[in-house]
Amino acid sequence: EAAVTQSPRNKVAVTGGKVTLSCNQTNNHNNMYWYRQDTGHGLRLIHYSYGAGSTEKGDIPDGYKASRPSQENFSLILELATPSQTSVYFCASGDGTGKDTQYFGPGTRLLVL
Amino acid sequence: AQSVTQPDARVTVSEGASLQLRCKYSYSGTPYLFWYVQYPRQGLQLLLKYYSGDPVVQGVNGFEAEFIKSNSSFHLRKASVHWSDSAVYFCAVSEDYNQGKLIFGQGTKLSIKP
Numbered sequence: 293e294a295a296v297t298q299s300p301r302n303k304v305a306v307t308g309g310k311v312t313l314s315c316n317q318t319n320n321h322n323n324m325y326w327y328r329q330d331t332g333h334g335l336r337l338i339h340y341s342y343g344a345g346s347t348e349k350g351d352i353p354d355g356y357k358a359s360r361p362s363q364e365n366f367s368l369i370l371e372l373a374t375p376s377q378t379s380v381y382f383c384a385s386g387d388g389t390g391k392d393t394q395y396f397g398p399g400t401r402l403l404v405l
Numbered sequence: 406a407q408s409v410t411q412p413d414a415r416v417t418v419s420e421g422a423s424l425q426l427r428c429k430y431s432y433s434g435t436p437y438l439f440w441y442v443q444y445p446r447q448g449l450q451l452l453l454k455y456y457s458g459d460p461v462v463q464g465v466n467g468f469e470a471e472f473i474k475s476n477s478s479f480h481l482r483k484a485s486v487h488w489s490d491s492a493v494y495f496c497a498v499s500e501d502y503n504q505g506k507l508i509f510g511q512g513t514k515l516s517i518k519p
Contacts, residue, residue: 334509390437391456392505396448
C-alpha cells in the first residue's frame with residue numbers, strides 16, 4: 293500500500309518565524325510534490341523534486357524553499373512565515389510520468405498569526 | 406498554458422439520485438485527465454484517470470467519466486449516489502514530459518441529502 297506521511301499535522305506559527313513541513317514516502321517514487329490548498333483555488337504546486345538532491349519551482353514558489361535529502365524525504369521550508377501562507381499543505385509522491393497516479397499525504401494545517 | 410475549470414463549487418443531490426460533476430480543460434494537445442476525491446480531513450485519492458483508448462473510463466465505487474475531446478470536457482458521473490460519496494472532487498490534467506505535475510481545478514463540494 294502506497295504511503296505518504298506528513299508532520300506536523302497541525303502547526304501554529306508566528307509571522308516572521310521559520311516553519312519546516314516534513315514529508316516521508318515509502319513508495320520508492322522518484323518524484324515528490326508540495327501543494328497548497330486554498331478555497332477557490334484547488335491545489336497549487338509550490339515545489340517538486342525528481343530525485344534526491346533535486347528541487348524545482350512549481351507554479352507558486354515565492355516565499356518557500358524545498359529540500360530533498362533522500363529518496364524518502366521532502367521538506368517545505370518557510371524561512372519568514374507570513375499570514376498569507378496560512379493554508380493546508382499536501383505532499384504527494386509519484387513516478388514522474390504524465391500518466392502517473394500521485395499518492396497524497398493527509399495534509400498539514402498551518403496557521404500563521 | 407493548461408488550465409482546468411470546475412464551474413460548480415457546490416453540488417447537492419439526493420441519495421440514490423444520479424450525479425454529474427463538470428470539468429473542462431484547456432490544453433492544445435491530448436492531455437492526461439484525472440479525478441481525485443478528498444474526504445473530510447484527508448488527503449486526495451485517485452478515483453479514475455484517462456490517458457488513451459476508450460473515452461469512458463471506470464473508477465472506484467461506481468464512478469465513471471467520459472473524455473470528450475471536441476468539447477474539452479471530462480465530466481464525472483455516478484448512476485446512484487450514496488451518503489458516503491459526500492466529499493470534495495477535483496479534476497486535474499497532466500501531460501508527457503512535465504515530471505508528472507498536475508494542474509487542478511477548483512474543486513466541487515458534493516453534499517448528499519438523505
